[in-house]
Amino acid sequence: EVQLVESGGGVVRPGGSLRLSCAGSGFQFDDYDMTWVRQAPGKGLEWVSGINWNGGSTGYADSVKGRFTISRENAKNSLYLQMDGLRADDTALYHCARENEGIAPGVLDIWGQGTLVTVSS
Amino acid sequence: DIQMTQSPSSLSASVGDRVTITCRASQSISTFLNWYQQKPGRAPNLLVYAASSLQSGVPSRFSGSGSGTDFTLTISSLQPEDFATYYCQQSYSSALYTFGQGTKLEIK
Numbered sequence: 727e728v729q730l731v732e733s734g735g736g737v738v739r740p741g742g743s744l745r746l747s748c749a750g751s752g753f754q755f756d757d758y759d760m761t762w763v764r765q766a767p768g769k770g771l772e773w774v775s776g777i778n779w780n781g782g783s784t785g786y787a788d789s790v791k792g793r794f795t796i797s798r799e800n801a802k803n804s805l806y807l808q809m810d811g812l813r814a815d816d817t818a819l820y821h822c823a824r825e826n827e828g829i830a831p832g833v834l835d836i837w838g839q840g841t842l843v844t845v846s847s
Numbered sequence: 848d849i850q851m852t853q854s855p856s857s858l859s860a861s862v863g864d865r866v867t868i869t870c871r872a873s874q875s876i877s878t879f880l881n882w883y884q885q886k887p888g889r890a891p892n893l894l895v896y897a898a899s900s901l902q903s904g905v906p907s908r909f910s911g912s913g914s915g916t917d918f919t920l921t922i923s924s925l926q927p928e929d930f931a932t933y934y935c936q937q938s939y940s941s942a943l944y945t946f947g948q949g950t951k952l953e954i955k
Contacts (some may be wrong), residue, residue: 770946772946785943821890832943833896834881834891
């Protein structure tokens with residue numbers, strides 16, 4: 727079964743750091759670009775960051791640029807999001823998602839269930 | 848960055864109704880436009896890609912159209928399982944994708 731499973735969420739104080747992980751299984755992980763998308767409680771989807779198949783190209787939303795770092799370790803079928811300088815408005819459920827260029831550019835065809843990050847003092 | 852604006856933000860409709868949701872891009876994105884459905888407590892699910900292509904397994908009552916800056920998602924005859932929130936997403940700017948704010952479809 728093709729699936730993505732996130733971990734690493736939790737409660738952190740403002741200004742703190744957290745590292746999220748996403749484990750892929752059931753597919754050839756290094757064939758795909760990957761993405762992080764977040765959803766604040768009761769709000770819509772927000773694209774956060776993306777990384778190409780070999781980690782050589784990354785992109786960030788303006789809201790997280792300079793604070794978050796996306797990376798991947800293909801040998802471990804894993805995607806990461808290092809989050810520093812966390813703020814209250816970073817509180818959200820963070821999903822990882824697979825980009826499937828075989829369908830169309832930027833299409834997110836497989837999603838994890840998410841890991842919850844709460845930033846609070 | 849490309850901004851995506853959906854309308855309406857919410858919509859009440861009945862089973863069997865025909866429903867249309869609109870998505871507008873702040874600049875031309877050709878047909879780099881995808882639609883997702885999200886039900887409460889669930890991850891989003893891909894419905895339509897490249898503006899008008901139906902993802903495998905998605906019922907044919909769903910359809911998408913448009914190009915440039917204006918796009919629509921149409922459900923031809925609403926079913927009970929279609930009540931959910933719908934999001935458009937532009938994939939024109941590589942690794943700088945953005946979503947619309949969502950349209951919540953509720954039962955009238």
